[in-house]
Amino acid sequence: MGQTKSENLILVTRDPMGIAYVTINRPKSLNSLTRSMMADMAQGFKSLDKDESVLVIILSGSGRAFCSGVDLTSAEDVFKGDVKDVETDTVAQMERCRKPIIGAISGFAVTAGFEIALACDVLVAAKGAKFIDTHARFGIFPSWGLSQKLSRIIGPNRAREVSMAATPITAEQGERWGLVNHVVEEGELLKKARAIAEAMIKNNQDLVLRYKAVINDGLKLDLGHALALEKERAHDYYNGMTKEQFKKMQEFIAARSSKKPSSKL
Template sequence: MTHEPVLLCEDRDGVRTLTLNRPQRKNAIDAELWAALADALRDTASDRSVRALVITGAGGAFCSGADISVPDNSHPIYRMRALTDVAILLHEIPQPAVAKVTGVAVGAGWNLALGCDLVVATPESTFAQIFTKRGLSMDLGGSWLLPRLVGLQQAKRLTLLAETIDAEEAWDLGLVTWVVAADDIDEFTTDLGARLAAGPPVALAQTKALLDDGADATLREALAAEARAQGLNFATADAPEAFAAFAERREPRFTGRWTVRRPPIGTGHESENGR
């Protein structure tokens, strides 16, 4: 009997879609799926053909959290390391990431969605920081993400009481970017992925990093980081392409191509080792 992959990966027109594929468990994440997610995120980060990432779940659910039904006798520090790897990799990938949430997003599953840059849900989607009902505290970056998104008091309410909220309340709190009818979410997310994939990859990556890091930076630190980022952007073909497209009244074609040339050998600018 062939083992069904626990994580499906599809690449189309610059958009990679990762689908959690344990529908019989509402896509609860076991050790195999944690490892597969980490591997897929590492590959995504280094694959320049991938311009945007979508994470979703199979069978009408996003993710019901970590699978605590499977016995695991390994030391908790090793089990938690698997979660930590995924959280950091998701946070640090340069591509914009979209969570496409249908059905439940619970515990680590909800924090997986919050770790993405944008979240699309349906009116039927539900969310819960369920940890305390399981005798646990939050993980997968929830203690870092939630206060930054909703403030400390609302973060405490959501986690201490472990209430289930619907998509409308999640949207009101700023935890969901869009709420889209279930019949329309596939088309909406496909269009969103295409728009992100068509954007300037270097500028998008720099913008994402500036926003993620800016919450912990002083104004001077943020301004210095912005200046460094603009230097990188102006060294690509995308800024001139955007200016030309504006003048020619057409859509720009962004590539992220580096345009700074190395000095030719023999000019006296190379180092002693020839590099």
């Protein structure tokens, strides 16, 4: 990432296991986003996507909030800039990222912060966390996907109330509605996110990347076309496999099936 004055506001670290951590680090302002922070975050995800040592990404915020949205003291600079510039678009780069992104949500995910959470592939939330859409309250038009993604996840009627009445979604409601995968104690948030990341790392990494892509690409289509997409990519995948790869697959399955099944469920 470039040497900019906001670089320390978006922290990117990597561990030896292949997990990268992106942390929004402006806690005194509840992690509100400036234009330069958005650009740094976009470039952070772009670089992690290219880094072959990175297998899974965990996104979180420092302090009392995940992200309280755009810093409205610089609103005109943010909203009237080149909003179509993909290189500096945080959500566009998250959506382009091939690696799984796990969002660890504590405190508040508000408006743009909510949209960043929706760009994650899996969400873990701490008890007491809230997702709030204040676009309508402040006269801001959504441009990072909230108006389209939320209704597809929790249903249009719920989404209308959340967005048009600025009604918060608690972590627990989010879990019931399919927005949040897990709700945990605050102190367990990153531990749970890491556990999910580690489970993903144990699997075939080529398939993990392909699975993320086919799920996310299929969500943009109607079911018929999505099923055709899956079939097409499956054929491409198997046609690209060598006899040696098929042999290894068969040996792996045989070794697994020969083990005694566990008595534990």
